Amino acid sequence: MSNPLADMAKPDVIFCIGTNMTECHPVAATGLKKALARGAKLIVADPRRIKLAELANIYLPIRVGSDVALLLAMAHVIEREGLVDASFIKERTEGWDEFREHLKEFTPEWASKICEVPAKDIEEAGLYYGRGSPSAIYYTLGITEHICGVDNVQSLCNLALMTGNLGIEGAGINPMRGQNNIQGCGDCGAETLVYPGSVPITDKAARDKFAHAYQRPDLDLGEAMTKVTAFNECGKTLRAMLIDGENTVVSDPDRNHCEQALKSLDHLVVIDLFLTDTAKLAHLVLPATGWAETDGVVCNTERRVQRLRAAVPPPGEARPDWWIIAQIARRLGIPGFDFSSAAEVFNELCSLSPTYGGLDWDRVSRESLIWPVPTKDHPGTPILHVGSFANGRGKFRVLGYRDPAEVIDESFPVWLTTGRRLQSYHTRTQTGRSSGMDYLLSEESLEVNPADLAAWGLRDDDWVRLSSRRGSVEMKVRGTDRSPRGTVFTSFSFAEVPVNNLTGSGYDPTTHTAELKVCAVRIEFVAR
Amino acid sequence: MSATATERQQTMTLDGQEVTFAQGETLYEVARRHQIQVPTLCYDPRLEAFGGCRLCVVEVRGAKTPVASCTTRAAQGMVVSTATPAVEKLRQTLLEMVVSENREVAVNPLRGFASQELTTLVHRYGAQTGRFQGKHSGKSNSADLNPFILRDYDLCISCYRCVRVCAEQEGDYAISVMHRGFRTQITTEFNGNLKDSSCTFCGQCVQTCPTGALADKKALRGADLPGEIQKTRTICPYCGVGCSVDIMTKGDRMVGIQPAMDGPANQGALCVKGQFAFDFVQHDDRLKTPLLRQPDGSFKEIGWDEALDFAADGFRNALEKHGRRSVYGIASGRAPHEAAYSMQKFIRAGFGTHYVDNCSRA
Numbered sequence: 093m094s095n096p097l098a099d100m101a102k103p104d105v106i107f108c109i110g111t112n113m114t115e116c117h118p119v120a121a122t123g124l125k126k127a128l129a130r131g132a133k134l135i136v137a138d139p140r141r142i143k144l145a146e147l148a149n150i151y152l153p154i155r156v157g158s159d160v161a162l163l164l165a166m167a168h169v170i171e172r173e174g175l176v177d178a179s180f181i182k183e184r185t186e187g188w189d190e191f192r193e194h195l196k197e198f199t200p201e202w203a204s205k206i207c208e209v210p211a212k213d214i215e216e217a218g219l220y221y222g223r224g225s226p227s228a229i230y231y232t233l234g235i236t237e238h239i240c241g242v243d244n245v246q247s248l249c250n251l252a253l254m255t256g257n258l259g260i261e262g263a264g265i266n267p268m269r270g271q272n273n274i275q276g277c278g279d280c281g282a283e284t285l286v287y288p289g290s291v292p293i294t295d296k297a298a299r300d301k302f303a304h305a306y307q308r309p310d311l312d313l314g315e316a317m318t319k320v321t322a323f324n325e326c327g328k329t330l331r332a333m334l335i336d337g338e339n340t341v342v343s344d345p346d347r348n349h350c351e352q353a354l355k356s357l358d359h360l361v362v363i364d365l366f367l368t369d370t371a372k373l374a375h376l377v378l379p380a381t382g383w384a385e386t387d388g389v390v391c392n393t394e395r396r397v398q399r400l401r402a403a404v405p406p407p408g409e410a411r412p413d414w415w416i417i418a419q420i421a422r423r424l425g426i427p428g429f430d431f432s433s434a435a436e437v438f439n440e441l442c443s444l445s446p447t448y449g450g451l452d453w454d455r456v457s458r459e460s461l462i463w464p465v466p467t468k469d470h471p472g473t474p475i476l477h478v479g480s481f482a483n484g485r486g487k488f489r490v491l492g493y494r495d496p497a498e499v500i501d502e503s504f505p506v507w508l509t510t511g512r513r514l515q516s517y518h519t520r521t522q523t524g525r526s527s528g529m530d531y532l533l534s535e536e537s538l539e540v541n542p543a544d545l546a547a548w549g550l551r552d553d554d555w556v557r558l559s560s561r562r563g564s565v566e567m568k569v570r571g572t573d574r575s576p577r578g579t580v581f582t583s584f585s586f587a588e589v590p591v592n593n594l595t596g597s598g599y600d601p602t603t604h605t606a607e608l609k610v611c612a613v614r615i616e617f618v619a620r
Numbered sequence: 621m622s623a624t625a626t627e628r629q630q631t632m633t634l635d636g637q638e639v640t641f642a643q644g645e646t647l648y649e650v651a652r653r654h655q656i657q658v659p660t661l662c663y664d665p666r667l668e669a670f671g672g673c674r675l676c677v678v679e680v681r682g683a684k685t686p687v688a689s690c691t692t693r694a695a696q697g698m699v700v701s702t703a704t705p706a707v708e709k710l711r712q713t714l715l716e717m718v719v720s721e722n723r724e725v726a727v728n729p730l731r732g733f734a735s736q737e738l739t740t741l742v743h744r745y746g747a748q749t750g751r752f753q754g755k756h757s758g759k760s761n762s763a764d765l766n767p768f769i770l771r772d773y774d775l776c777i778s779c780y781r782c783v784r785v786c787a788e789q790e791g792d793y794a795i796s797v798m799h800r801g802f803r804t805q806i807t808t809e810f811n812g813n814l815k816d817s818s819c820t821f822c823g824q825c826v827q828t829c830p831t832g833a834l835a836d837k838k839a840l841r842g843a844d845l846p847g848e849i850q851k852t853r854t855i856c857p858y859c860g861v862g863c864s865v866d867i868m869t870k871g872d873r874m875v876g877i878q879p880a881m882d883g884p885a886n887q888g889a890l891c892v893k894g895q896f897a898f899d900f901v902q903h904d905d906r907l908k909t910p911l912l913r914q915p916d917g918s919f920k921e922i923g924w925d926e927a928l929d930f931a932a933d934g935f936r937n938a939l940e941k942h943g944r945r946s947v948y949g950i951a952s953g954r955a956p957h958e959a960a961y962s963m964q965k966f967i968r969a970g971f972g973t974h975y976v977d978n979c980s981r982a
C-alpha cells in the first residue's frame with residue numbers, strides 16, 4: 093500500500109475495485125465504515141453485489157474482467173472535465189500528452205457496452221474520483237488475478253497520477269494483501285524477480301553485492317523463472333523442488349496440471365504443519381513449527397514490520413522453517429547458513445536490504461515501523477512517494493482493453509468468478525481445523541442469481557455439475573442477489589470442491605498471475 | 621498566533637493542579653493523560669462516550685451536581701475534583717445498585733478482555749452486593765448454540781458497550797436494546813440466534829463487555845485447566861491487515877485470543893478468524909516427525925538426521941546430474957520473514973539462480 097491503513101479514515105472519496113473488503117479484510121473495512129460515517133463518498137466496482145456495494149454511493153456491477161475499460165473511461169471523463177492536477181502532471185510525471193490523446197476514444201458510452209453498466213454511472217464515478225480531494229484507491233485480487241492484472245494496476249496508477257492522488261495523506265493506490273506475510277515474502281526476496289529489499293535481479297550492482305555476500309560468484313544476472321513456468325518445467329529441466337507451507341495443489345489455478353508437475357519431479361521436499369494434498373505428493377515431508385510456536389517477523393499490507401512471538405512449544409519434533417532450510421543447506425555445503433536463532437536470520441536480511449537497513453531484531457521487537465526504514469534513527473515511511481518517486485518520474489501507460497483469456501459462448505454460457513469468504517481462509521488447512529468454524533460455513537456452494545436459478549429450473553440446495561473447458565466439479569447451488577444474472581461465484585477454500593479443476597485459462601504475461609477470477613462454465617442439474 | 625497554539629494554552633485545575641488541555645478533550649481524557657484514575661463502566665475509549673453509568677462522575681466548582689467526566693468537555697478555567705469523599709460515596713452507591721442487578725460478581729477472566737472491570741471496581745469500592753435486592757435486567761439466552769459467544773445476560777448491567785461497539789466499530793448493527801430499565805434486554809433482530817442476524821462473530825462485543833455477560837465460549841473451555849493465564853503479544857496468522865493479538869495460554873495449552881487494544885493496525889478490532897480460529901495450531905493432525913514416502917505410497921516416520929540427509933542427497937543428485945538450473949524453491953506467504961529469507965538464500969547462494977517464488981495468490 094502506498095498509504096497506511098489509518099489513512100482509510102481520511103479520504104474524501106474512496107474507490108474500491110475488485111475488493112470484497114468486508115469479508116476478506118474485515119478489520120480494514122471498519123476503517124472504511126468510519127470514513128463513510130464521517131461523510132466520505134464510496135465508489136464500488138465489482139461484478140458481485142457484495143456487502144460493500146450496499147454502502148456505496150455509486151455501485152458499478154461491471155462484467156467480470158472488464159476493469160480496464162471502466163478505468164479508461166473514468167480517466168476520459170476526468171480529462172474531459174479538466175479535473176486533472178496539472179502541476180503534479182508537469183512536475184512529477186511523464187507521457188501525459190500521449191496518454192491524453194489516447195484517452196479521447198474511450199468514452200463512457202464505449203465502456204458501457206463492455207462493462208455492462210450505464211454510461212452515466214461511469215461518468216459519475218469519474219467525476220467523483222476526479223473531484224475528491226483526496227481520493228484513495230483500494231483493490232485486491234479482483235484486480236490482479238486476471239491475464240490483464242498488470243494492465244488493471246497500471247490503469248489505477250494512471251488515475252492516481254493524473255489527479256495527483258499520490259504522496260499525500262488519505263490518497264494513494266492501496267492493494268490489500270491476502271496472507272499475513274505475503275508482503276514479507278517480497279520484502280525478503282522470495283520472489284523470482286527481486287532480491288531482498290525489492291531490488292530487481294537485473295540490477296548489476298545488486299548482483300555483485302549478493303554474489304559477494306552469498307559467496308556465489310556465478311550468480312545469474314536477471315534470469316528469472318516464475319512459479320508458473322516452473323510447473324511447466326517440472327520433470328523436464330526442473331528435477332527437484334523445496335516447497336514451504338504452500339498447499340499449492342488446492343490453491344493453484346489448474347489443479348491437474350499442478351499435480352502432474354509435482355509428481356514428475358525426482359525429488360520433492362515439502363515443509364508444512366499438516367499432511368496437505370500437496371505434502372502427500374512429496375518424497376519427504378518435514379514438520380514445521382506453526383504460528384504461536386515460532387519467533388519471527390512479518391510485514392502487513394501497509395508495509396508495517398511486526399514481531400511474531402512464540403507462546404507454546406511445538407508438537408513432537410517440529411522445527412522452525414528457517415532451521416530446516418539451513419540444515420539442508422549446510423549438508424549441501426552452501427556457505428552462510430550457520431544461523432542459531434531467528435534473530436540472526438532477520439538481522440542478516442536487514443544488513444542486505446536497503447528498505448530494512450534501519451531495522452534489526454531488537455528494534456522490531458520494541459517498535460512497530462513502516463518500511464522503508466533506511467537508517468537506525470529513521471522513523472519509517474507510512475506514505476510513499478511524498479514529493480518525488482523513487483525511480484524518477486511517474487509514467488503514464490498507454491494501454492487498451494483486452495477480453496479475458498476465455499469468454500462465454502454457446503457451450504459455456506456462464507461466467508464463473510472465484511474468491512474467498514469471511515469464515516474460511518485459503519485452503520482451510522487452518523480454519524478447517526479450528527473448532528466452531530464449521531458452524532458458520534460447513535460446505536461450499538455456488539452463488540447464483542435467483543432469476544437464473546428459476547430460468548435454469550433449479551432450486552436452492554440442488555446439486556449441479558459445473559464444467560469448464562478444463563474439468564468439472566459438483567456442488568450445491570444457492571440463490572442470492574449478490575450474483576448478477578449470468579455470473580456465478582464460489583470460493584476456492586474447500587478441497588471437497590476443487591474449483592481449480594475449472595479455472596486456469598490463462599496468465600498475465602508479465603507477472604504470471606493466474607486468471608482465477610474469470611472463466612466460462614456450463615451448469616447442469618445432477619440428481620443425488 | 622495559530623488556532624492550535626491558542627488551544628494548547630487552555631488550562632484548567634485538576635485535583636488542585638493546573639493542567640493544559642486540547643480543544644474538545646473530555647474531563648476523563650484530561651484526567652487519564654495526567655495518570656489520574658477515574659473509574660468507568662460504560663466507557664470504551666474507541667467509542668463515542670455514552671454517559672450511562674455515571675461512575676465517572678467528578679465535581680466541578682460551581683456545578684450543583686457532579687457531572688459525568690466521560691461526556692463533559694474541559695473548558696478554560698474549570699476547577700475539577702475527581703475523588704472527593706462525596707463523589708467516592710456516590711460511586712459506591714452506584715456500584716451497589718449495579719451489582720444488585722448482577723447475579724455473580726466474580727467471573728472468569730477468560731470470558732473477555734474487559735470482563736474484570738466491574739469486579740475490580742466492586743472490590744476497590746467495597747461495594748456490597750445485595751443492598752438493592754430484587755430485579756435484574758436481562759435473561760440469559762441459553763438457546764443460542766453458536767460455538768463462540770456465550771450470551772449470559774443475567775450478568776448484563778445495560779452499559780450498551782456491546783451494542784455500541786457492534787454499531788460504531790463494526791458497522792454491523794447485529795444487536796440492539798429492547799425495553800428499558802429493569803426489563804432492558806440486549807438482543808438481536810427478532811430476538812433470535814446471532815447466526816441468523818447480521819453478526820459476523822468478530823467477538824468485539826465479548827471483548828468490551830465489562831461484566832462477562834457476553835463471554836468467549838472457546839476460551840472458557842480452558843477454565844478448568846490448571847495454571848495462570850499467560851498472555852503473549854503477536855500478530856494474527858490470517859490476512860494481510862496484521863492485527864495485533866494476545867495469545868492466552870495455560871501451561872503449554874493455547875486457550876484463547878484477545879485483541880490488542882493498542883495494536884497499531886487494528887486498535888483492538890479483530891474478525892472471526894483472528895478472534896476464534898486459533899486452535900488449528902494444537903490440532904491432532906499436526907505433523908510431529910519427518911515423514912519419508914515408501915515405495916507403496918505410505919509414509920514412514922523417521923528422525924531428523926536421516927530426513928535432512930535424504931533431503932540434501934536429492935538436491936545434490938539433481939545438481940550433479942542436471943545442473944544448477946534443475947532446482948526450484950517456493951516460499952510461503954504464511955511463514956515469517958526468516959523462512960522466506962532462508963528459502964531465497966538457499967536457492968541464490970546454493971545454485972546461483974533466481975529460481976524461487978511464492979504463492980502470491982490469495
Ligand code: SF4
Binds near residue numbers: 823
Ligand atoms: S460478534 Fe461482532 S458482529 Fe456479532 S454481535 Fe458482537 S460485535 Fe456485533
Ligand code: SF4
Binds near residue numbers: 117119857860893895
Ligand atoms: S483478525 Fe481478521 S482482519 Fe485482522 S489480521 Fe486477522 S484475519 Fe485479518
Ligand code: FES
Binds near residue numbers: 659672673674688
Ligand atoms: S463511564 Fe462515564 S458515564 Fe459511564
